[in-house]
Structure formats: structure tokens, C-alpha cells
Ligand SMILES: [Zn+2]
Ligand SMILES: [Zn+2]
Ligand SMILES: [Zn+2]
């Protein structure tokens with residue numbers, strides 16, 4: 001018999017803490033679903049989740065000052081643990097409700113508007129932004145726009161569309177009226193039909209691979225003394241399997257050749273400064289061109305491991 005629980009209702013001196021049981025009645029469960037707003041398509045203003053220090057999406061762990069201004073923990077060290085908004089101390093109060101909201105959030109691929117349906121955890125995406133990396137998926141997303149390399153052409157589209165665009169807009173067949181006006185060889189050929197004749201003055205030659213609608217560029221860079229630098233890139237998202245190119249140039253006293261892995265770029269902006277085949281001026285014939293053979297093959301996983 002406990003003391004103090006008499007008829008007069010006096011409270012015991014040492015109150016007991018009884019956990020409150022919250023067993024909802026079955027009918028309550030059903031009404032909750034009906035009264036909760038539909039949160040399946042919530043949109044948030046772009047600045048709402050931005051850290052006031054790094055201007056990137058807030059990355060947990062998140063701390064807040066007494067006024068409730070949130071910041072990424074990693075950003076606070078550089079500010080001597082002072083809130084960037086109000087200068088109050090910050091670094092003691094963890095902002096767990098916001099962390100919980102972020103942990104439950106998914107966001108679409110950056111190329112959703114181009115047709116990608118992939119979604120990711122917000123926290124994974126925030127972390128990759130902080131480390132200045134696109135997510136692994138965004139590197140290889142096949143909906144990511146790839147830019148046409150031709151000067152003055154503004155086309156950008158998914159890799160398969162770029163392939164179709166180059167075929168339609170930049171390929172001059174013998175029958176096309178444009179061919180008659182071109183004194184240089186066509187700038188686009190099938191990769192199965194090398195060697196190509198590469199004029200010294202053209203910045204690149206496009207090689208199309210029909211099997212998987214892939215676009216390769218045989219780059220013809222200047223900037224090296226007494227010759228040119230040749231290399232190969234793929235214009236498209238990163239591929240599941242690495243690819244290896246081999247390239248051979250004939251024209252001089254010796255045949256020159258090189259091989260290497262094919263980098264993938266969605267926008268070609270520069271020539272590689274390392275890993276190119278140097279073709280001395282003497283190799284370019286009197287007409288100013290060389291004959292280049294290019295082969296690209298996928299590496300098997302065993303070959304990649306070597
Ligand atoms: Zn930050
Ligand atoms: Zn503050
Ligand atoms: Zn995607």
C-alpha cells in the first residue's frame with residue numbers, strides 16, 4: 001500500500017513518473033491518414049536549405065544558434081563558432097528536427113527535366129556538393145545533355161540525340177549539295193571506316209559508332225611545338241565499362257601509334273595536356289594532312305583490373 005494515496009487525494013512527496021501510454025484506437029489510425037496533408041509532392045524554395053556560410057545545401061550534422069539559424073557543423077570552425085547571421089555562439093545546439101526532415105527527403109536527378117526518373121537521398125546529394133563532386137549517377141546519367149562540338153552550333157541533348165543531330169546536321173555525304181562546297185574531307189565518319197584523312201588545320205574529326213549511338217572525337221590539338229597532338233575522347237556520359245583506343249598515324253618515315261583509355265566528356269572544351277600522340281610537322285604531307293586509323297574497344301573487367 002503506497003503512502004499518500006488516501007481518499008483526500010494528496011500527492012505523494014516523491015511523485016512517480018508513469019510513462020504515458022499512447023496506444024491509438026484503431027479508428028484513430030484511419031482518421032490520421034485522412035487528416036494528414038499529402039506530402040508526396042512538396043516543393044521547397046531553393047534558398048531554404050542553404051547554409052549561410054558555404055551557400056551549399058545544409059549538410060548534417062547541423063547546428064543552430066539560440067536564434068535558430070542553422071549551419072553545417074563543418075562550416076562553423078572557420079567562423080570561430082559564431083553564427084554568421086547574428087554572431088551569437090553556435091556549436092552547442094544540434095538542430096535535430098531539421099536533420100530528421102533532411103534524412104527523410106529524396107530529390108530527383110539533376111536531369112529530371114530531361115526525362116530521368118532517378119531519385120536520391122537529400123543527404124547523399126548534399127554531401128557530394130560539399131565535396132565538389134556530382135553524384136556518381138549524374139556522371140553517368142544518360143539523360144544528361146551533351147553539347148555538339150561544332151563551332152557555332154548550340155545543340156545540346158542526351159547522347160543518343162547528339163548522335164542523331166551530328167548525323168543529320170554535320171555529315172556531308174557525296175550526294176549532298178554541301179559536299180560540293182567542301183574542299184576539306186567530311187568532318188564526320190563512321191568509326192568502322194578509318195583510316196581518315198585528317199587535315200592539319202581542323203581541330204577535330206567526329207567518329208560515330210552505330211552500335212550504341214556513341215560519338216567520339218579524334219582531337220587534333222595545337223599548342224605543342226613543331227607538331228600536333230592527337231587524342232580521342234567520347235562525348236557522352238561516363239560508361240559502365242572503360243574503353244580503350246588505339247590510334248596509328250602513317251605519313252612519315254615511321255608509323256606512329258598510341259593507345260589509352262577514352263575519357264568521357266559531356267562538353268568538349270580543351271585538348272588533353274597529357275596522354276596524346278605527338279605527330280611532328282614532318283609527318284603532315286604537302287597537302288597538310290595525315291592518315292589516322294582509330295579503333296575503340298570495351299575493356300573486359302579482367303583487363304581493367306590489370
Ligand atoms: Zn555549410
Ligand atoms: Zn544566429
Ligand atoms: Zn539521371
Ligand SMILES: [Zn+2]
Pocket residue numbers: 148149150153154155165166169170
Ligand atoms: Zn551541331
